[in-house]
Amino acid sequence: MSNVPFKNPGWAGNTGEFDLTENQIRGDDFVGERPAHGGHASGAGTMPYMLSEKQPDAPLFEGEYRERLDKVLSRYPTKQAALLPALGLAQEIRGHISPESMDEVAEALGLSPAYVRGVATFYTMYNKRPVGRHLIQVCTNISCNLAGADDVVDAFLKYTDTGLGETSEDGNFTVIEAECLAACGFPTCVQINSRYYENVTPTEVPKICEHLKGQGE
Amino acid sequence: MAEMVNLTIDGHEVAVPRGTTILEAAKTIGSEVPHYCYHPGMSSPAMCRLCLVEVEGAPKPMPGCVTTVMEGQVVNTQSEQALSNRRGVLEFYLVNHPLDCPICDMSGECNLQDYVHDEGREHGRGREPKRIFGRDDFGGDVLFYGDRCVMCTRCVRFMSEVEQDHRLTVVERGNRSVIDTFYDEGLDGTNWHGNIVDICPVGALVSKDFLHKARAWDLTHTPSVCTSCSQGCNIDLHTRDNLVQRIKPRENLDVNAWWICDHGRHNYEWMNRGDRLEAPVMRSDSGSQAMGWGDALRALLEKSDGGGSVKAVASAMSSNEDLGALKALVDAMGGGEILYRSARAEDEVPLRGFPLLARRKDLSANSTAADLIGANRVGADDGTGGLDEVSNHDGIVLVLNDDLADQKEDFGNNASLFVYLGTHDSPGAAKADLVLPVTSHAEGEGTFTNHERRVQRFAKALDAPGMARPAWLVLGALVAEKGEGPAPRSAADAFAAMSSSVAAFAGITWDDLGTRGAVLNESVSVTGD
Ligand code: SF4
Ligand code: SF4
Ligand code: FES
Numbered sequence: 014m015s016n017v018p019f020k021n022p023g024w025a026g027n028t029g030e031f032d033l034t035e036n037q038i039r040g041d042d043f044v045g046e047r048p049a050h051g052g053h054a055s056g057a058g059t060m061p062y063m064l065s066e067k068q069p070d071a072p073l074f075e076g077e078y079r080e081r082l083d084k085v086l087s088r089y090p091t092k093q094a095a096l097l098p099a100l101g102l103a104q105e106i107r108g109h110i111s112p113e114s115m116d117e118v119a120e121a122l123g124l125s126p127a128y129v130r131g132v133a134t135f136y137t138m139y140n141k142r143p144v145g146r147h148l149i150q151v152c153t154n155i156s157c158n159l160a161g162a163d164d165v166v167d168a169f170l171k172y173t174d175t176g177l178g179e180t181s182e183d184g185n186f187t188v189i190e191a192e193c194l195a196a197c198g199f200p201t202c203v204q205i206n207s208r209y210y211e212n213v214t215p216t217e218v219p220k221i222c223e224h225l226k227g228q229g230e
Numbered sequence: 231m232a233e234m235v236n237l238t239i240d241g242h243e244v245a246v247p248r249g250t251t252i253l254e255a256a257k258t259i260g261s262e263v264p265h266y267c268y269h270p271g272m273s274s275p276a277m278c279r280l281c282l283v284e285v286e287g288a289p290k291p292m293p294g295c296v297t298t299v300m301e302g303q304v305v306n307t308q309s310e311q312a313l314s315n316r317r318g319v320l321e322f323y324l325v326n327h328p329l330d331c332p333i334c335d336m337s338g339e340c341n342l343q344d345y346v347h348d349e350g351r352e353h354g355r356g357r358e359p360k361r362i363f364g365r366d367d368f369g370g371d372v373l374f375y376g377d378r379c380v381m382c383t384r385c386v387r388f389m390s391e392v393e394q395d396h397r398l399t400v401v402e403r404g405n406r407s408v409i410d411t412f413y414d415e416g417l418d419g420t421n422w423h424g425n426i427v428d429i430c431p432v433g434a435l436v437s438k439d440f441l442h443k444a445r446a447w448d449l450t451h452t453p454s455v456c457t458s459c460s461q462g463c464n465i466d467l468h469t470r471d472n473l474v475q476r477i478k479p480r481e482n483l484d485v486n487a488w489w490i491c492d493h494g495r496h497n498y499e500w501m502n503r504g505d506r507l508e509a510p511v512m513r514s515d516s517g518s519q520a521m522g523w524g525d526a527l528r529a530l531l532e533k534s535d536g537g538g539s540v541k542a543v544a545s546a547m548s549s550n551e552d553l554g555a556l557k558a559l560v561d562a563m564g565g566g567e568i569l570y571r572s573a574r575a576e577d578e579v580p581l582r583g584f585p586l587l588a589r590r591k592d593l594s595a596n597s598t599a600a601d602l603i604g605a606n607r608v609g610a611d612d613g614t615g616g617l618d619e620v621s622n623h624d625g626i627v628l629v630l631n632d633d634l635a636d637q638k639e640d641f642g643n644n645a646s647l648f649v650y651l652g653t654h655d656s657p658g659a660a661k662a663d664l665v666l667p668v669t670s671h672a673e674g675e676g677t678f679t680n681h682e683r684r685v686q687r688f689a690k691a692l693d694a695p696g697m698a699r700p701a702w703l704v705l706g707a708l709v710a711e712k713g714e715g716p717a718p719r720s721a722a723d724a725f726a727a728m729s730s731s732v733a734a735f736a737g738i739t740w741d742d743l744g745t746r747g748a749v750l751n752e753s754v755s756v757t758g759d
Contacts, residue, residue: 112412112413115412116412124396125395125396125397125412126415127396127397127398127399127410127411127412127415128390128396128399129412130399130401130410130412130413131400131401134402134403135400135402135403137403
């Protein structure tokens with residue numbers, strides 16, 4: 014069934030356990046689109062989505078994104094409480110959260126910029142620097158580490174010709190280490206954008222990267 | 231009266247109001263439970279874990295800073311369990327600490343140093359390299375040494391809860407956590423940030439002004455009152471080598487709690503001024519002549535006889551005792567007008583989280599008492615002008631502690647007798663017949679009356695230069711020579727003399743003042759007698 018040339022591409026269906034393919038269930042865009050207005054208010058503030066095209070200079074909270082922020086705000090008792098989804102929106106639009114973005118979010122929510130910086134830097138899922146089209150997070154915590162996560166990291170860095178946290182020249186990849194991804198049963202676990210790749214070994218790394226290159230362009 | 235709860239702490243039975251925390255209850259038996267994050271003026275996040283105490287029957291150690299007392303509770307702050315809790319917690323605090331006490335300004339008054347010396351392990355067991363942050367300039371008067379920080383977040387909470395300008399935050403997480411502002415924003419433009427240096431329990435936040443200036447154990451602390459506005463914040467003057475090295479707040483919940491403003495904190499250099507008047511001097515066309523106090527006062531009395539009406543310039547920076555004695559002398563000389571000048575700021579600078587406290591528009595310590603002795607405020611809001619009539623007065627002119635900085639050399643030219651009592655010379659005193667050296671606020675004892683008519687004592691922190699004497703002593707002696715009562719021999723005497731002659735001060739005694747001050751009877755009108 015699988016058209017993917019490696020064993021565990023992040024979709025159990027590809028192991029042959031199900032008849033449905035990943036494509037049929039959720040498309041094969043590893044990065045994708047979702048409407049800027051965010052749909053229904055209950056879902057408008059969910060996790061930041063990796064858009065295939067980032068717009069680091071786009072205005073935050075204008076037009077449809079303003080509508081979306083208002084929807085998010087309507088779900089919280091105070092503006093301060095909406096800080097996490099508001100930062101999520103900023104990251105969805107611009108791909109990362111720069112000091113300028115923090116300042117704009119602070120302004121929009123009536124918070125101090127220092128407070129927003131504190132929150133934004135606390136959470137590792139907010140990118141404080143620009144990242145490539147595919148953000149590759151390799152778990153190097155205990156279980157994965159015992160299974161050779163360091164070698165997996167090295168393999169990704171070698172393939173992408175980058176250092177940790179840097180973006181490859183073609184803009185496709187940024188590789189970082191992650192703390193426990195809660196997939197200790199399947200080491201080494203690699204989170205790519207919002208999907209898990211489990212039981213990854215260094216030999217599969219080039220195949221995974223080639224596969225990703227064909228995605229979301 | 232709140233309901234009382236009885237409990238036992240370290241074998242002592244105590245009764246405290248319901249809702250009191252174990253940490254505060256322990257203070258009532260003189261037992262200080264070690265703590266970092268707790269500060270009585272702010273919320274308690276219970277995050278430093280140093281105040282863990284043993285509560286009998288509780289399944290685990292309880293944080294004393296947030297656990298409120300219960301009837302019949304038995305608390306041990308010194309048991310083996312409590313001590314080993316603290317030993318363990320303290321060991322963690324040293325994992326990344328640079329142990330740079332020898333070059334740290336906090337050394338000698340540091341809660342980490344003290345606690346580890348008292349209860350920590352003899353030797354560290356860490357083998358790993360320490361993480362290093364280095365230091366960061368927070369702007370204003372504050373330097374941050376990240377490696378010394380114990381992450382108690384007192385500074386963050388002061389800025390957000392008390393000053394209510396959320397400039398500080400914890401950036402990052404885990405062992406990368408560090409206190410910072412929004413990138414380069416810094417603390418510039420805030421008015422109370424000096425307090426975060428005071429409440430930082432370790433040497434992570436230090437004052438640039440005080441940086442490497444003196445060691446804590448070399449400083450003498452003298453209780454005093456800030457003179458930089460009419461709020462009258464309670465302070466300690468920290469001195470060494472007869473110089474004020476810094477000002478720290480002194481707790482007084484009725485006035486300033488634990489806080490002072492940055493303006494008042496840094497306004498002390500004038501107390502260290504070197505170019506002082508050191509001996510009584512008689513000036514005449516043939517020159518100046520220094521002399522002893524006896525001769526100077528005798529000359530003054532002689533010349534004042536038949537000298538005409540009196541006009542006096544007082545200072546709103548003078549103590550109650552000085553002002554009272556001046557008033558008594560003017561009266562003994564047949565009465566006359568007393569004027570004073572006082573600078574005013576455009577705006578009040580409130581401390582939002584403690585509404586009793588604001589830096590007041592009135593930038594003088596004692597305008598209230600000047601008003602109460604019947605003096606009239608003249609001049610502009612920058613504290614200048616308004617003295618033309620005195621300048622040309624042809625009777626007796628007395629000037630007390632106003633340095634006449636804006637006046638010309640012909641001030642008092644027409645006076646039959648011009649007496650200048652001050653701390654330093656001034657062009658405006660050029661025509662003075664007698665220049666008498668008096669002590670500054672830091673060099674003597676006395677009281678001020680603040681904006682809400684609270685009378686508060688200050689003590690002597692510095693030795694006076696040369697023959698300088700308190701103005702109340704000089705003026706009081708003259709009053710006595712005029713036959714109006716005994717000469718005061720102490721500030722308390724001078725205060726008693728004032729309270730018997732100025733109606734607003736009636737019924738209040740030196741002993742009433744204590745260390746917290748006492749408010750004058752509200753029913754007496756502000757213009758006094
Ligand atoms: S800088 Fe001082 S007050 Fe602020 S968190 Fe660190 S130790 Fe606490
Ligand atoms: S508020 Fe006024 S009295 Fe208090 S420290 Fe500031 S200047 Fe001094
Ligand atoms: S003082 Fe109680 S946990 Fe910090």
